[in-house]
Amino acid sequence: MKSVFIVLLLNLLTIGSSHAQNKGYGLFDVELRRAALAQPAFTSARAACLAIPRDPAWSSLKPIDRLKASEGYGTDGAANDFAWAVMVLTGRALAGDAASEASLRDLLLAWAKAKAFSDMEVEYDAYHALKRALLPTVAAYSVLQRGLPEEHKRVLSEWIDPLVRKTDQSFEGDVDRNNHRYLADSLLMAWGAVIRDEALYAKGYDRYRSILAEARPDGSLARESRRGARALWYMRQSLASLVVMAEVAATRGTDLYDLRVGEVNLDRIVSYLLNGITEPNVVMAYASENYIPGGETDARRQDLGFMTKRNHGRHYMAWTEPLLVRDRAGLATKRLKALFVRSIRSERPLIDEFAGGNATCFWGR
Known part of the structure; x- marks a missing residue:
């Protein structure tokens, strides 16, 4: 009976061409993943959740009132320690580490009660830093909420919600239509899925379609591929947000991975990135x-x-x-798998704000 349960669980997690009608927790179905991580078949994935130790010093992280525009090229990194702590603790909490779950809860409540990020400088790169901190925070809330009393849910949601909505800001420039906007809409979509706000969810869903519509037939994104030595850098960053949007949609039974607008689907954009990694002259x-x-x-x-x-x-x-665990057919997936095995897999767990946290823990096998 146990083996039958594991097979069923694997089938649900694979979610191929037809997606399971899950509950729409946000980035992933938290309860389904929690159940999977408790099974022997997912021992290595659970180990990835617990690979980074909990640092007691994180409980002393002081809330940040303000993120600012950075001088020159770059982003304010003042929230980096907070984001890292949240990402590590979320993975550990998902895997059942009660001490990490308590630490994560206390950290978020402390920042919520201090109204962290309430005095943001209204500049696009300051807001970019805010989005990077908020996407892992949304993932953390989705993992924590089952065990939270209503009062704690209220405190956290009343802190997170206006901050997320604040990122829906226009700056009247390229950042309103490039990777900055993609990150914003992936965040809005994820939070919309968590709190069942269809208008927020639609921000990401509509953005996904518009990205495909604006892509060139070769899969390049015009606003990213022109960025000189960082053309591939920003193509990859855009793909991260596209995948987050596709995963949020998948928890609601919607397949964005195979969506095609004109000649372009996600595979075409992935192929362009892979071509550029293999032969950088492709992007010149x-x-x-x-x-x-x-x-x-x-x-x-x-x-x-x-x-x-x-x-x-x-x-x-x-x-x-998350893209590879779906085991999708097609040359782009095969090439990405080969690259992953050759150059990336050994560096697991893969943790990043643009993916919402510990992606190996959330999706890996």
Whole structure:
């Protein structure tokens, strides 16, 4: 009987061409994943949830009132420690570590009661930093909410909700239609799914369709592929948000992975990224525009730093975990799997704000 249960669970988690009608918790079905992680077949995934130890010092992290515009190129990193603590503790709580669940609850409640991030500088890069902190916070809330008393739910939701809605801000420039906007809408969609707000959910759903509609037939995104040495960097960042949107939709039984608008679906965009990683000259036709390229001004020197872990243990290829676990047919998936095995798998667990946290814990097998 137990083996039958495990087979059934695996079938549900695979969710191939037809998606299970789940409860729409947000990034993933929390209860289904929690049940899976308790099974022997998911021992390695559970180990990934617990791979990073809980740091007692996280309970002393002081709430941040304000994130600011950064000087020059980059993003305010003042919330990095908070985001990392939330991502690690969320994975551990999902795997059943009661001490981490309590630490996560106390950390979020302390920041909520202090009204953290309430005095944001209204600049696009400050808001970008806020989105990066909020997506893991939304994932954390979805994991915690089952065990929270109503009063704690109210405190947290009354803190998170206005902050999430604040990110639905227009700055009258490219950031209103590039990867900054994609991240915002992936956040709005995830929170909308958690609290059953259809208008918020629709922000991400509609954005996903518009990204496909605006992509070139070769899978490149015009606003990202022109970014000089960081063309592939921002293509990858956009894909992370697309995958988050697709996963949120999947918990509600909607398949965005196979959605095609014109000649483009997600696989076409993935293929363009993979082509560029294999042969960076592929992107030169667009990257040579050299629009806000960052520190490297030679577009021929594509920044592939996203292929390795960054500071705080983050890995910007964490978005590949949910995409690969679906075991979809097609050349793009086969190529991505080969890249994953060759260059990424050994760096698990893959944890990143753009994927909402510990992606190996949330989706990996």
